[in-house]
Amino acid sequence: MIFLRRVAIVVPRRATATRLRTVLVLSAVAATAVLVEADGPAHAAALPxxxxxxxAVNQAGRYVRHIDYLGQLDPxxxxxxxxxxLDATFTVVNGLASPTCYSFQTKTGMFLRHRDYRxxxxxxxxxxxxxxxxxxxxVDGSVSxxxxxxxxxxxxxxxxxxDFALWLDAYQDTAAFRADSSFRLVAPWAPGTTKGPVIPGLFADPHLAVxxxxxxxxxxxxxYxxxxxxxxxxxxxxxxxNWTDHGVILDxxxxxxxxxxxxxxxxxxxxxxxxxxxxxxxAASGNxxxxxxxxVADSPTGPFRDALGRPLVRNDQFSGGQAIDPMVFTDDDGRSYLYWGQGTARAVRLNPDMVSFDAAQARVITPSGYNEAPFVFKRNGLYYFMWSENDTRSEDYRVAYATGSSPLGPWTRRGVVLQKRLEVGIKGTGHHSVVRAPGSDTWYIAYHRFAVPAGNGTNRETAIDRMEFSTDGTIRSVLPTL
Incomplete structure (x- = not known):
């Protein structure tokens, strides 16, 4: 998002409504949450x-800021x-409780929240x-x-x-209250010197495709x-x-x-x-x-609908390992293969319908050091099988790979290619995907890491870096960057 220095971002006015509801409308730069309060009509507003x-609209030069963890309005x-x-700069991200709303993350990785209405x-x-x-x-504020x-x-x-403190107060239909609760979104006082995550907010396990x-x-x-x-x-x-947010594609x-x-x-x-x-x-209960x-969907941005009405791979279908982390590789001959598993890596050729397979043909392909997140691609006739080692909650979560002569192996382990960089605060680099830029031999690796600076195994963010090869086809070590 590009901002003009200290110029307010204009937020468009939307139509009114009469009942409490939330609707999602997505554009290339923002998600619009339409919300109407119980105490009166309101207008949707889009945030970048x-x-x-x-x-503050009625306190020019004063900005929302946190100090000693408390929110206040300071010059x-x-x-x-x-x-x-830094304390007066926030990153607007996907709402932690709802994708139709927003959360505000500090430069230290914390979130603005209310507690006892403070x-x-x-x-x-x-x-x-x-x-x-x-x-x-x-929703729209008191001034344009x-x-x-x-x-x-x-x-x-x-x-x-x-009194310059920030509170969560019950709505009052007065000009004074509307002014006290209205803010202009302006260029950040501390824009930062790093490129940050690819998409603002907490996202993990990225699958990148063309x-x-x-x-x-x-x-x-x-x-979560x-x-x-x-x-x-x-x-x-x-x-x-520059990324377009297409919203929720499957819930x-x-x-x-x-x-x-x-x-x-x-x-x-x-x-x-x-x-x-x-x-x-x-499931939250039962099994x-x-x-x-x-x-399945007719567009890469959905909406997707459950193709079977039941699992493609049941938890009791195969012994050993957990049925998570699916990945599909399609070879040059049009045949597609499904890979999955934590603890045990499995692979099977999919039927042409892409929603079924012969379970008797599934095979175990677990390499040394494997934990989860299998990924397969092909370059210059050579097949690459990649995976994540260690636990996603560990700063030592990392990516290793092997090579083989077919989509099902046999595989020869080559080593670790992506791991933490503690000197710059990067930890837990794993669960990746790989893509080739169209019409080139330029490759990229997408992966998650602990959110910088205060993330952990459930507060992760997505990054993308270049992935390069040596002349013998081996993958060079990837340098994770901020």
Missing amino acids: TGAVSLE VTSSSANQVK LRVDANTGDATFRADATFCA GSVALVSYNYPNRRIRHR FNGRYYLYPTTDG ASWAGTYYKAFSSTDLV HGPDVSWADNSAWAPAVASANGRYYLYFSGG TAKQLGVA
């Missing part, structure tokens, strides 16, 4: 993702200390209460180009400054305790830098009858003029073991 500062100028500028910043614990407390829906931020879990309350000359990114929505997310989003780009709740949580590690393949989304899922599903 990325770094911003928030200036910030070009001569302010760097720490003050605004403060805290580390994301991933539980439902924290996610709701840290999610706000945007401003926004008001409505609590996700208290929809009759808005963020408001009172369809019709355009890049598509399908990640796990992260930031026990990785209990329920939906997948799609993003697309022409340059791997386990309404879209999958046999799974309602643990929406993990999607992968998308194209065949038969259609697109197939392979995913992991679990909680993970299983693999497949959904």
